Amino acid sequence: MPADNGVNGGANPQISSGYEAIDPATASKTQKKYQEERNKRLRPDGLTQYINLGDTDDPSYMRFQKDPWDDGTTASLTLKDNDHFKFLILGAGIGGLLFAVRLIEDAGFQPEDIVIVDAAAGFGGAWYWNRYPGIMCDVESYIYMPLLEETGYMPKHKYAYGEELREQANRIAWQWSLDGRAMFRTVISQCTWDDSTAGWTVEMTQRAFAGDTTTTASVRADFIMLVPGLLNRPKLPKLPGWGKFQGPSFMASRWDYKVTGGSQEAPEMSKLQDKRVGIIGTGASAVQAVPHLAQWSQELLVFQRTPASVDVRAQKATDEQEWKQNISTGPGWQMARSRNFASFLANTQPPEPVDLVSDSWTSFPSFSVLTGGAKTIGMDEIPDHVANLYQLDMPRAERIRARVDELVHDQEVAEKLKAWYPGWCKRPAFHDEYLQAFNRPNVKLVDTNGKGVKGLTETGVIANGRTYDVDVLIWSTGFEQGVLGSPGARCGVKVIGRAGLDMEDKWSKGVATFHAICTNGFPNMFFAGANQAGASPNYTPTLETFARHIAKIISASTRRIGKTQPTAKVVIEATQEAEQDWSRRVMVGAPTLAPMAGCTPSYYNAEGSLDNMSREEQMLAAPAGPWPAGLNNFMDVLEEWRSRNDELEGLHVSGVQVD
């Protein structure tokens, strides 16, 4: 356990003094069990077991996507043919807002230069859509909530609830006058680069509030920024009998409080008091919602395919004095705290003397498989690297399994709630009431021994060879993988660059970016993703880094062109050489990810399909990984580039005179 889950921080003895080794016999037994459990879950249909809601027009799936939060009150720009914007940002979540704020603060543009486009009817991104009961961010609010220094806001708790995160998004929009610059209920279908206008033509469709009326139009933009978030497209399993179930049914990411009663602010779900409720899925979202459902439902059935690993949360209210004295300690404190957090995730050695966040993330050094670490691994070092990571992970994994025994009274149920895979294989969860919910007489775990639910009937769910009748059915089955496909494809946008180059075609030949934010052939387009970027469970500093970097690139380019061609349009494009170099540096570090081989299926490994790739496919996939030396190194490299030059090395910057 970490020494201290408090806000003061503490020394992190597990990391500084090393881990107790697990004896070889236990380790080998456990690895065998990992393998057996994984084999139960591998299935030939891999990713195609799911319907991606962004790619279907089947009404029985489409109805799940409806925006439950649009009450028509949010102000929005109206889509009009031929409108022209300097900066068009796709995404009104944290990322899109940060991009806009840095254009204003760092590059000196006006809010009027910007339009923020989103399918939602409000700001917040993930925190707009996801409003299930109990929703919170499992990364410390002091480092996750954006722009705390600039807004002067003190989060209420160490881990912020969803509503407060949405409020912070609205606060940012208001503070930088972006609330009048959003075009909501709008989706972009295609962006096409036009050399003759040195800009983008953008096809968009705006939905009217209430009703199915839509307007389709084409606008122009000098710059496009794709900032859709990493998990923005919910998915549902393809199941026999889909559409048959007669009761109310909805996704956790589109919670229907009309069915359950209550609201996000007060999730008193009194309409469930006489209902038998089923929830499918036991990932990070379900872990947060289940304790609330358990409290309000007459009976709750939790359908489990793979148990989540659930570590300590230790939620607490923010102490104002602590906040002033030890947390918001002066200019730059938030980034310094984020960097401190990232260093523990990357298992940097020697560790920093104080672990400021000091929670269940910062005592999880084996997660460095996914975040990258300070040390680059050579091909010949892979076996040792994998063995070391298992060694590092096992005491934590054992502790989490022991935690299930401590908290769940029924030993048979406890056994079924234990996670048998290394910590890096699935998104970990953190909660102090989830496991205890299974002690309640009205809660039943329907474990499916790795097989999942098999179908639907008019009255319920088929699993384990029988039907479980339910009155209300909730799908908590996750989101489409956020790193597959090109930046355009990840937002459902067809992107056509110079000379008719389709971004998806370029990506199918291998990911290639300059600094993770732009790619050759697609001028004046920037994006935020996970490929080739510093990774961390806390995505905010990565987004902040992208936003600063792009603002700097655009302001330096504008200055340069303005000196000699004051009336020309600025065109910025990554050079092929620069993106090849960046991609090579990512590929060199790909062996860091080697322990992912043999993981239980999840969205992290494309439901196991990454293990079945041919040598050729592996070579193609290698440059899609994260920046191998970790988030702090990624930020250092980009910061150094910014400080070093107004030369904009790696970019081709030109001025184009347009009549």
Ligand code: NDP
């Ligand atoms: P997940 O992908 O984590 O979980 C989906 C669940 O659905 C899994 O338990 C999966 O089982 C299960 N499932 C899928 N198909 C079936 C089936 N046919 N039968 C039974 N079960 C099935 O989605 P979540 O929405 O829970 O979380 C997604 C991500 O969102 C997280 O990983 C995290 O990154 C993010 N998140 C972040 C939070 C935060 O605090 N920052 C909070 C909540 C979510 P199996 O495991 O076997 O595939």
